[in-house]
Amino acid sequence: DQQVKQNSPSLSVQEGRISILNCDYTNSMFDYFLWYKKYPAEGPTFLISISSIKDKNEDGRFTVFLNKSAKHLSLHIVPSQPGDSAVYFCAASALLPDKLIFGTGTRLQVFP
Amino acid sequence: NAGVTQTPKFRVLKTGQSMTLLCAQDMNHEYMYWYRQDPGMGLRLIHYSVGEGTTAKGEVPDGYNVSRLKKQNFLLGLESAAPSQTSVYFCASSYSDTSGANVLTFGAGSRLTVL
Numbered sequence: 602d603q604q605v606k607q608n609s610p611s612l613s614v615q616e617g618r619i620s621i622l623n624c625d626y627t628n629s630m631f632d633y634f635l636w637y638k639k640y641p642a643e644g645p646t647f648l649i650s651i652s653s654i655k656d657k658n659e660d661g662r663f664t665v666f667l668n669k670s671a672k673h674l675s676l677h678i679v680p681s682q683p684g685d686s687a688v689y690f691c692a693a694s695a696l697l698p699d700k701l702i703f704g705t706g707t708r709l710q711v712f713p
Numbered sequence: 714n715a716g717v718t719q720t721p722k723f724r725v726l727k728t729g730q731s732m733t734l735l736c737a738q739d740m741n742h743e744y745m746y747w748y749r750q751d752p753g754m755g756l757r758l759i760h761y762s763v764g765e766g767t768t769a770k771g772e773v774p775d776g777y778n779v780s781r782l783k784k785q786n787f788l789l790g791l792e793s794a795a796p797s798q799t800s801v802y803f804c805a806s807s808y809s810d811t812s813g814a815n816v817l818t819f820g821a822g823s824r825l826t827v828l
Contacts, residue, residue, distance in 0.1 A: 607755075633814040644717070644803055644819030645756070652812045690755060694815055700746070700771065701807075701817055705755035 607704035624691030719820035736804030745787035
C-alpha cells in the first residue's frame with residue numbers, strides 16, 4: 602500500500618518554462634511534506650517543505666502547494682533551468698512516528 | 714564539514730555472505746535512517762533510530778539488522794545476503810527545519826550487488 606504516490610515517472614520541460622511535479626498521498630495523518638532532488642550517483646538533497654497548516658510555501662524559484670482536501674501537493678519550478686534536470690521525490694511524515702515516507706520519484710529533464 | 718558519510722561506496726557479495734554498511738554523521742543529529750532505492754520503487758525505509766541505543770523497523774526490515782551504539786554511527790548489517798538485496802543503500806540523519814519538518818540529510822549511497 603503506497604501512501605505517497607508520484608504518478609508521472611518523467612517530465613520534459615523547455616528551459617525558462619514552468620515545471621510542475623505532482624504528488625498524491627493517502628494518509629490524512631501526515632503533518633509535513635517535503636521535496637527532495639536527486640542527481641545520479643549522489644544522495645537526495647532537500648529542496649523545500651510545507652506544513653499541513655499551510656497551503657503554499659516559496660523558496661526562490663521553488664514553490665510547493667498543498668491541497669489537503671484533495672490529498673495532493675505539487676512543486677512548481679519557475680523558471681526551469683538545465684541544472685534542474687534530476688529525479689524529484691515527494692515525501693511525507695506524521696508527527697508520530699517521525700519517519701519520512703517517499704514517493705517513487707519523477708525524472709525531470711529541462712532542455713534548451 | 715563531512716555531513717553524512719557512508720562506507721563502503723561499492724560492494725559485491727555472494728549469496729549467503731554477510732556484511733556491514735557503516736554510516737557516520739558529524740552534525741550531532743539524534744535521528745538516523747537507512748533507506749534502499751530500487752528502480753520504480755523510490756526510497757523505502759529499512760530501519761531507523763531516534764537516539765543512541767534505540768532502533769525501530771521501517772517499511773522493509775526483513776533480512777537486515779541495525780545497531781546504534783554511538784550517536785554518530787548507524788550500522789546496517791546483512792547476515793545472509795540474497796540477490797533481492799541488490800540495491801543502492803542510503804543513510805540519513807535528520808534535523809527539524811523552521812516549519813517543524815523533519816529534514817533528512819543523506820549520504821552519497823552504497824551500491825551493493827549480491828550475486
